[in-house]
Amino acid sequence: MTASATAAPGPPADPSMLGRLGGLLMGLTSGVAKAAAIGYVGVCALAFAFQRKLQYFPTTEHPPAVATLPPAYGDIEEFTVRTEDGVTIRGYHLPVPTMNIAHTKHPKIHLLQLHGNAGSRYHRIPWAHYTRVRLGCAVTLLDYRGYGGSEGKVTEAGMILDGKAGIQWAATRANETGSKLVLHLESIGSAAGICAAAALRRDARGGDIGVAGIVAEGGLSSCIEIAEKVFSFLPVRLMMKDKWDGVCGAAASLDPAMPFMSMHGTRDEIVPFWCGKKLFESSSSTRKVLKEFKRGGHNNLADQTGYIEALDEFYTTVESL
Incomplete structure (x- = not known):
């Protein structure tokens, strides 16, 4: 008979060891x-x-002297304007071309471009030259504070003041030449320009501010909405200084009779298409149009088929009013 092998119980665990x-x-x-x-x-x-270094990417230095630019760009006038808070900002004005190659379709259209968050007016000269030669219009390029040799540092409130000053300067020039002023607003420039136009309209108590139409290219409904998606792990709404969350309200407050066009690429990787569509839907304009570019990203709309044609048609609408 063999005894079953039963393991002997081990020593009890040391309570102090478990505690440690x-x-x-x-x-x-x-x-x-x-x-x-x-x-x-x-x-x-x-x-x-x-x-703000994550939101704005200005080229701060003054661009090369106008006299050193390629002659093909034609006449370019450099100007300065002082904002209501005393900041001096800079711009370029490209008048209606007189060269034989110009298509003088819209000599009475004056564009004011407010650009996006990177670079300066210098980087928009090729676009301005292309647009004015193809469509025969005048173009004004403006740099916000902190961009392209303009004084100051960029902020949301400052950009709106810059936009107001730029609109007033361009509206005066357009009035002198019997032209109609169209705001061409690129990316965050749509926020600055629309908010500036709305502020001017409030100042004028609903009266005329000298703007005949608005084009938003890659425009946005707000910065905070985009930031919350990009930086979803951060309490962005609590932290962000320049939310640009009043753009849609500003768009809704503009003159309903003013034509408005939103141009947006469905492949936009910076400002999603839904963001531009939301801005479009917020506009009070009874003459608004949304131009979708199926192959368009954020920085290549001017290369897309139908871009110039869309502007041509829009300017014709503005001229007819």
């Missing part, structure tokens, strides 16, 4: 949580401190 192990694990967990919390707060602090 539990404390160690809790300490490690607490340490990781603290480190993560500190790291997250650090990321938030950095994002808050440098947020």
Whole structure:
């Protein structure tokens, strides 16, 4: 007869050892949580401190002298304008071309372009030259504060004041030549221009502000909506200074009789198409049109088939009123 082999019970666990192990694990967990919390707060602090460097990318230096630009661009006038808060900003004016190659379709259309968040007016000269030669119009390019040799530092409130000053300058020039002023607003320039136009209309108590039409190219309904999607892990709404969340309200407050066109690429990787469509839907205009470019991104709409034709048609509408 063999006895069954039964393992002898081990010694009881040392309560003090278990306690030390539990404390160690809790300490490690607490340490990781603290480190993560500190790291997250650090990321938030950095994002808050440098947020405008993440939002605006100005070329700050003054562009080359006009006299050094390629002769093919024709006459370019450099001008300055002083904003209502005393900041001097700079711009270029390209008059209606007189060259034989010009298609003088719209000699009484004067464009004011407010550009996007990167570069300066210097980088928009090729677009301005192309547009005025193809369509025979005058073009004014404006740099916000902090861009292209303009004084100051860029902020939402400052850009709106810059837009107001630019509109007033261009409206005066358009009036002198018997032209109609059209705002051509690129990307965040749509926010600046629409908010500026709305502010001028409030100042005029609903009266005429000298703007005959608005084109929003890659326009946006707000910056905060985009930022919340890009930086979904951050409390963006609490942190962001320049939310640009009044754009749709401003668009709704403009003169309903003013023609409005939104041009947007469905492949826009910076300002999603839905954002531009929301701005379009917010416009109070009874003469508004949405031009979708199926192959268009954020920075290549001018290369798309139908771009110039859309502008041509829009200018014709403005001239007919």
